[in-house]
Amino acid sequence: MRTIREVGIVGYGVYVPQYRVSDEEIARIWHREAPPPVKEKSVVNLDEDSITMSVEAARYAIARARIDPRDIEAIRVGTESKPYAVKPCATVVAEAIGATPKVLACDLEFACKAGTEGLQDCIALVASGMTKYAMAIGVDTAQGRPGDELEYTAGCGAAAYIVGLKSDDTIAYFEGSYSFVTDTPDFWRREGQFYPRHTGRFTGEPAYFRHIVSAAKGLMDELGLKPSDFDYAVFHQPNLKFPLRVARILGFDREKVQPGIVVTEIGNTYAASMLIGLASVLDVAKPGQRILAVSFGSGAGSDAFSIIVQDAIEDKRNLAPRVRDLIRRRALIDYALYVKHRRKIRV
Amino acid sequence: MSVPIYWRESKYRYKLIGSECMKCHKRFYPPKRVCPVCGSRELKDVKLPDKGHVVTYTIIRVPPKGYEEYAPYPIALIELEDGTRLIAQLTDVDPKDVKIGMVVKATFRKLSEIGRDGIIQYGVKFRPLIENES
Numbered sequence: 001m002r003t004i005r006e007v008g009i010v011g012y013g014v015y016v017p018q019y020r021v022s023d024e025e026i027a028r029i030w031h032r033e034a035p036p037p038v039k040e041k042s043v044v045n046l047d048e049d050s051i052t053m054s055v056e057a058a059r060y061a062i063a064r065a066r067i068d069p070r071d072i073e074a075i076r077v078g079t080e081s082k083p084y085a086v087k088p089c090a091t092v093v094a095e096a097i098g099a100t101p102k103v104l105a106c107d108l109e110f111a112c113k114a115g116t117e118g119l120q121d122c123i124a125l126v127a128s129g130m131t132k133y134a135m136a137i138g139v140d141t142a143q144g145r146p147g148d149e150l151e152y153t154a155g156c157g158a159a160a161y162i163v164g165l166k167s168d169d170t171i172a173y174f175e176g177s178y179s180f181v182t183d184t185p186d187f188w189r190r191e192g193q194f195y196p197r198h199t200g201r202f203t204g205e206p207a208y209f210r211h212i213v214s215a216a217k218g219l220m221d222e223l224g225l226k227p228s229d230f231d232y233a234v235f236h237q238p239n240l241k242f243p244l245r246v247a248r249i250l251g252f253d254r255e256k257v258q259p260g261i262v263v264t265e266i267g268n269t270y271a272a273s274m275l276i277g278l279a280s281v282l283d284v285a286k287p288g289q290r291i292l293a294v295s296f297g298s299g300a301g302s303d304a305f306s307i308i309v310q311d312a313i314e315d316k317r318n319l320a321p322r323v324r325d326l327i328r329r330r331a332l333i334d335y336a337l338y339v340k341h342r343r344k345i346r347v
Numbered sequence: 348m349s350v351p352i353y354w355r356e357s358k359y360r361y362k363l364i365g366s367e368c369m370k371c372h373k374r375f376y377p378p379k380r381v382c383p384v385c386g387s388r389e390l391k392d393v394k395l396p397d398k399g400h401v402v403t404y405t406i407i408r409v410p411p412k413g414y415e416e417y418a419p420y421p422i423a424l425i426e427l428e429d430g431t432r433l434i435a436q437l438t439d440v441d442p443k444d445v446k447i448g449m450v451v452k453a454t455f456r457k458l459s460e461i462g463r464d465g466i467i468q469y470g471v472k473f474r475p476l477i478e479n480e481s
Binding site for chain 2: 047049051092326328
């Protein structure tokens, strides 16, 4: 998909809560013998949720964008961990950053793809001229059933991207995008249930790999590009193995993927996962470099983006904490505190 | 806090908006209708700086209803960069690590929840600075 008018990223911001629980600690509780999928994962504080993390990421994005928040005329919050079943996260975020009341605000749900689904919306809203700026947020306090494979990776984090028409003020612009969606029952959470269910190994081939590979190839075909044309590749990160394997399938060297890998230190932040990985690349990328960024959401689908970095990145990247700064802010907690922070004990 | 009060005051709690006296230019948080320094009723809303330092603090070990799960938690007297002083909860810091003079930044957090099915009240707390945060 290509827009009639070129659209870019004016500012981006990431938030990762400071608490971590190690996979070794989770494995100690559940007597896991197989090697755990990541080193540790991020955990919210008791007073944090998807709304507070969205606000923090949005404020960092505004700091980098150097714009008046009243000019953000659309906000999309993509998440599967809404504090309210009914009442939008986006209205609280819009109020807290000072974007109300002339703003189109709503939440989106598409498992781990909800954040990039919002990004697609924002690109269209800006390109059409309906809004001056639009902000897409991917955020989750990811749920994993105690003892389940998902508990070893389900992390917490947020990423916000403010989109505007391409100019000298955009840090990168979108060359094109591609969405690939099918009805695939790989992972779900029914109404009123605390934890999702998944279909184990079925989640790999027909879900993650098929959708990411198809979206990435579809995009490269449409734009006439090949893997060697890209300097970086970022994929959704449910664990370390999957993004490295999908990179190999598509023909990307490990050094093009490594700068965007954050899963080993903060876990799978679901709707924020690929967007935090992309921010990690923007933290180090040079003007003129091309990035392939592909999300995946169960259910299932992928959004692929080709992004070219612009000169403004050099001025703007230090206006807010970088992903590495947020990863370094780290307080390790044990399983008991983790259970309290994630409210797994219901009294 | 009732839902209407929370809603009426959310502007101040969400965005750290205080008031400034138009006569003596003293600033206050939470905002006031009458200046306690010069008695003027001419006050306007003003966005206060997000950064400040801890002047002094105490640890709440026996919390009021609705705050039980956060205890023990620090409450601090904070002086913002413009000299405005306010009282706020500190978060993301172990009570034993709080120090007088530590630099803190405003953050958007849950203040309390009215039960499992009630409104979630959000507002400002302060936390230690993150690396590369201005």
